[in-house]
Amino acid sequence: MTAPVYSSFAQWYGEGRLASYVRTMKSPGGILNLLEAVQPAGDMSDPAVPDLVLYQDLLGGSRVSGDLGRGRFTVTSEKSGFFLAAPNFANTVMVDASHQLRSLSFPVAQWQKVLDEAADGRLSFECLQVDRGLFHAPAIQSAVRNLWVLCDEEGAPSRLLARAAGCVIMAELCRLSGVTFTPARGGLAPWAERRCLELMRTRLSEDISLDELAAEVQLSPFHFARMFKQSVGVPPRVYLTRLRVEKACELLEHTDLPVTEIALEVGYSSNQVLARVFRKHMRLSPSDYRRSVRDPVRPAISLGAHPALEGRQ
Known part of the structure; x- marks a missing residue:
């Protein structure tokens, strides 16, 4: 047999x-x-x-x-x-x-x-x-x-x-194995960086791949990942997570969409997944964040200065 x-x-x-x-x-x-x-x-x-x-x-x-x-x-x-x-x-x-x-x-x-x-x-x-x-x-x-x-x-x-x-x-x-790779020669060209960041924003709800981002600026995935980090300061995955958390904050503050719909809107499969990621970066749940920014007695959280979104690796 x-x-x-x-x-x-x-x-x-x-x-x-x-x-x-x-x-x-x-x-x-x-x-x-x-x-x-x-x-x-x-x-x-x-x-x-x-x-x-x-x-x-x-x-x-x-x-x-x-x-x-x-x-x-x-x-x-x-x-x-x-x-x-x-x-x-x-x-x-x-x-x-x-x-x-x-x-x-x-x-x-x-x-x-x-x-x-x-x-x-x-x-x-x-x-x-x-x-x-x-x-x-x-x-x-x-x-x-x-x-x-x-x-x-x-x-x-x-x-x-x-x-x-x-x-x-x-x-x-x-x-x-004794084969060292050539260091990346600088970061992305300004046009390439702008194009990649815009693509990540417009396709926030999708499972965008490193290969797609690299192809957009005519680079290999291996070299693109290293050059992106040199230009932006963090790897593409980390930057995409930042964008998703920031967009979730915006939707929680300015819309009445259920958390489940917000999760899908920013690229996560469920409200539970969004809650885990959100709590890690913002130190509170999406529902608690929504209550805090809508409470007129308490000041809204400033995304640009929030320590949870600064310097994340």
Whole structure:
């Protein structure tokens, strides 16, 4: 009997023999697939799929042996340590204890161009030369942690968030492989900055992607993200969140729209998601904000000077 062929890592974990162990799976536009699983001891091997897969052990202390496409290894895993599996390789992995992991899979078709830009064409997915077994990378650990926090906050990662986080991780994998990328040469041209900011404002309710913003000013997503931050001071995702919170404040103050409708108007899937984001940035709920700005006895909150919207990273 022929073994089933899986077109992606997400499909394998969604339909294969390890599917029952999955606790969380998110896939924003097929750009970057996020997964969290609690698995028993035993054979945790995966079939060949066209994805680069980054695993993070959340507990540590397991004896792990196998081959992820860069040669055989046997190590004791460490909390928050990483393993990197090559694309198009049927890996073999044996783990001697139950374990909890997070994984990020990068579909090669979605990321080949980004890798070429990050490494100036000097590196392939199969040749990323990080350790064949366990490795540590504080920059990647921080990016993964922030990505999960934002995913929990927003309900599902936006395409903008997924691509931006993936670019950070890809750049660090290149650096660990000995290939440094060329620093961004200044920020965006004034016309390009104006065009991008206007596009973000006019498409506030949509899941706009980093690729779309970059294409608007004829840049690659990898270089655009770095140049945008140089020009504006914060990454595109952070700036978009600011715009959404400011627009929500405006609608709460000047309209009687229900909070649920306001959430959709500013690009969030529900009033619960808006409430989480709004409370983080404004230190109060949307309903409390509406009451405060409409109370004639209390001064309205000034958005331009509000500390919650100043210097957010």
